[in-house]
Amino acid sequence: MPKPNPRHPDFPIPGGPEKRAKSWRAEGLLRLMENVLAVGEAPDKLIVYAALGKAARSWPAHDAIVRTLSEMDEDQTLIIQSGKPVGLLKTSAAAPMVIMANCNIVGQWAKAEVFYDLERKGLICWGGLTAGAWQYIGSQGVIQGTYEIFMRIAERRFNGSLKGRFILTAGLGGMGGAQPLAGRMAGAAILCIDIDPKRAEMRKEIGFLDEIAPDLDTALKMIEEAKAEGRATSIALIGNAAEIYPEIAARGIVPDIVTDQTSAHDLVYGYVPAGYDLDRVRRLRDQNPDELIEGGRKSIARHVAAMLEFQQKGAEVFDNGNLIRTQAKQGGIENAFDIPIFTEAYLRPLFARAIGPFRWMALSGEADDIAKIDDLVLQMFPDNKIVTNWIKLARENVPFEGLPARIAWLGHGERTALARAVNKMVADGTLAGPVAFSRDHLDAGAMAHPNIMTENMRDGSDAIADWPLLDAMTLCASGADLVAVHSGGGGYAGYMTSAGVTVIADGTDEADARLDHALTNDTSLGVIRYADAGYEDALDEAAKKQIGHIRL
């Protein structure tokens, strides 16, 4: 039985013991597609997040996907091209149920304007990372990522704690909305700027945000008080970050940590330039996108100039993956890349061991299934401090959106072991239903993104896109249930390529083999990618865990 979804009443949250499809593998993927819409930003337009990231190309495409998933056999494979189902082929029960390639454009054509043109013609759609591959689980998906970044900074600069520290950021959208909660969980006082009051209200409603301040003075006073008391809190302020960041700097205030998660990657459908209101921006998207692009670049230049000023005055400033430095550089800020990218600055040692944003979703819809898996994780990995800390925090602080789900940064071997143990719990009836395992595309072997994931790789291999393709192909040969290759759309067009994977633990022996092969090979390739680039952590991990790395 689906559950009501107050946020989007027409998009109930899937669940229950009855399957509509012939297999749980197909039913599970169907529920995951329903779920990304249920927790998405504008499901009536099929939009999941980041302004343009869609679950399917069009409603007819969506309906044909539902129909095909419902009817297909386990030895067939559904082929999806940029959100549109194009073929149902005979393969074998060991092959994926769904193979997709979303938004891949030949290099010299991989530019925002070509993307928009192809999108207008209905020939392509952008899948974001986890939107088009039906792996998005609401803001929770990025909470841990943001939280772990804050904690790495705490360890390096603030004696392990952000108590009494001030984080300034912006953007409360589909992804950025995780920031206030992650900041509060990390113990800090966090101020989040967003131009859209609705976004802030929504985050408050679902428990991700404590308060909305009426103006800057009040907001800064609330932050000051929380700092003084050492109290964790999250506060939103409605306004334009490109105006408010410089204003805070002008007052001589220096936050401890500064970042940004406005949709700076997309100057037409995302970022709101300083001096523009939302209505005007919406009109200009059709009428004069060039004005938005120009205005956006200018605005981002001011925005980033303030971030650089904070950095010079001692704040820990980083780019959280929204291409804001790239835009600022195009807008004339030559030293925009003095701001480091979060991956290189904080997460690379984890990725080198293929530790990354693994996740699982209870297809039953029962929160209790996740609670049982939480217990299992704590029991299986008592020495993994990052994960035990996170699971304890998350079960207390992170409300479920849509299907109950959990994310945890697990690495090679751990992911496989957990998934196989969960598959047993599905088999013996401990859990109410099957569980889907997946991960973010921002994972060790899965992404080439020279301005985010692979910036400043030790060997200079930042721009090489072979790795995500090898990952996707290997996953197709390793029994994964869904495999996707995504490239950037909108402002990300030409900036990245990534691979996504989902495997359904339906309690069968076949699922056990699938989880074993697919998850093990996925993290193996992650370690190999970093070993090949010369990272010692990866070479160590490959040797210690006997990963089949070939070293010349």
Add this chain to the structure above:
Amino acid sequence: MPKPNPRHPDFPIPGGPEKRAKSWRAEGLLRLMENVLAVGEAPDKLIVYAALGKAARSWPAHDAIVRTLSEMDEDQTLIIQSGKPVGLLKTSAAAPMVIMANCNIVGQWAKAEVFYDLERKGLICWGGLTAGAWQYIGSQGVIQGTYEIFMRIAERRFNGSLKGRFILTAGLGGMGGAQPLAGRMAGAAILCIDIDPKRAEMRKEIGFLDEIAPDLDTALKMIEEAKAEGRATSIALIGNAAEIYPEIAARGIVPDIVTDQTSAHDLVYGYVPAGYDLDRVRRLRDQNPDELIEGGRKSIARHVAAMLEFQQKGAEVFDNGNLIRTQAKQGGIENAFDIPIFTEAYLRPLFARAIGPFRWMALSGEADDIAKIDDLVLQMFPDNKIVTNWIKLARENVPFEGLPARIAWLGHGERTALARAVNKMVADGTLAGPVAFSRDHLDAGAMAHPNIMTENMRDGSDAIADWPLLDAMTLCASGADLVAVHSGGGGYAGYMTSAGVTVIADGTDEADARLDHALTNDTSLGVIRYADAGYEDALDEAAKKQIGHIRL
């Protein structure tokens, strides 16, 4: 027992009944790698064709590939990243033995200069199409392609025959060297210009070229005589096409057909600008590549201006896939694209039915195996005029290079049926050894190349690269033995993405299933790609052959 290779004595031609690897699947792939070197242009530098197209990234990479193929089990998969083996993973016996991704670069970075930089650092190498994927079989591979183009032109413009017709072209390299033979087989008098006397001599030696003319006057006289007698002949002339084409035009001579296959795609390592000799060009590659790029563009502008002049005067002029129009446009020839690309002009109706350059190689090294398969083809497809005509011509005219091999433009269903029948002949001992089945990457579902393969697609989907990725992923899930995703390097950087596949018919039941799934799904996707773009031929083929096309 390997056979001696007079052209490259250090690179014997593989063959014989003894395998070094544990399985014929691995042994077959090993022999195919040896074979592309044996028939390649500069095997000591691992170069197979097109100036930079390599079989492996480096000699240590090559040696590690040989070692791994020799030792691996059938339930393992060797992962190759741009010609370098990076991992050996546990998969299953249904998975490919080899998965490779060669020269894929993130879109905004996919440019010639980035490629050269990554190549210099040893981080990448270009696999051409069939070089890096070990599917090249010498010039024969492109002979039929060129021949079929000539025949389509004959049908449309010259009452079905090129008797007494004059074809002018240039380039006698690894691919272009097929032109004189294809032209003679089509019944024409063909004149081929190349700047490098060695290339011409080599083509003559192996029987692809009749004569080398000492100068332009003589060459034109020889052509005139052959035309008058209605005699098919092929003549080479040493010189620069950018000088000789305009000179021929200036004399008021208009050939019937004009094209070009110099390595115009690569202005540094390929094309020789007018006024430069080979030695100077070789020196400048290191010392001043920019001079070559500039000189090349100017030269190509003259070269293409002459081609346009021929076109205006009534000649059938086409681009044969070397990016010469793109370069000419950058060199100032605004109307360079008035010259059509061969795919759109002549081959699209074939591709819409997934009819394309299928091929097979006798791993035994025995020419007799190919003869027996020739007989089988004639017997299985008596009504397929293109193929029966070709097989008869080819067995008389096309000398084998390296492993005995045959190419034939077969389509959906035909490829699968033939391969399965051959697998039976391997099983019952009719053939001396296993047979490898493969195809060019220039195949219906396998290539996105907006200036060659997918130029002017009916729906405007030229630049969408989802299709080759879907093809590669599907092939990995369909039991193919080798699957490769290639993108362009050198001057092709950012211009294309393609998928390659090889399946070994070792006579087993497993091979029967593999050939069935992989070849059927490969051509299914080919038909679906064209059906999705709205081509009636493809929609008809999909309906007639019950291909699983999903039509919205």
